[in-house]
Amino acid sequence: TEQLEQPMTPGGWSLRDLLAHLLWYAREGLALCRDGAVRYPEMWGRPYDAINADIWREAQAMAGGDVLAVWRATIQEIYGWVAASDEAWLAEPVAFPSEKPVSRLQQVEINTFGHYREHIDDLRTWLEGEG
Structure with missing residues (x-):
């Protein structure tokens, strides 16, 4: 796990930091989609x-x-939730505070795979350093 905590980006983020970042948004997206409310409303509306x-x-x-374990469990939770959800319900729009509404399924994509694409270069940097 020491490797997960070594700085890897010009800003000094480690893989642990990046996974925690991805995890936070995935969990907020899941809470919004599944429960109808974000977990940390006080965070939204800020830059x-x-x-x-x-x-x-x-x-x-x-x-x-620990971050990696929670991240993996959260991704499995999201997959299970999507698989068990009604298609029409997944199509209903939801929105983070001060953001444009999109379908629940789009929100899942934005906060998982879409977000990973934003950080693919950071992940490649870590993988190349490990190789």
């Missing part, structure tokens, strides 16, 4: 850089292996 700085600070208290 993304401020939200991300708070996520980074939280990540410093977690071991890399």
Whole structure:
């Protein structure tokens, strides 16, 4: 797990930090889609850089292996939730505070695979460093 905590980006983020960042947005997206409300309403409406700085600070208290385990469990939870959900219900729009509504299924994509694409270069940097 030490490898997960080594800085890998020009900003000094480690893989643990990146996974914590991806995890936070995935869990917020799941809460919004499944429960109809975000987990941390006080975070929304702020600049993304401020939200991300708070996520980074939280990540410093977690071991890399713990972040990875929660991330994996959350992805499985999202897959299970989508598979068990009614198609019409997944098509209903939801929105994060101060954002445009999109379908629940689109929201899942934005906060998982779509978000991963935004950070693919960071992930490649880590993989190349490990290779």
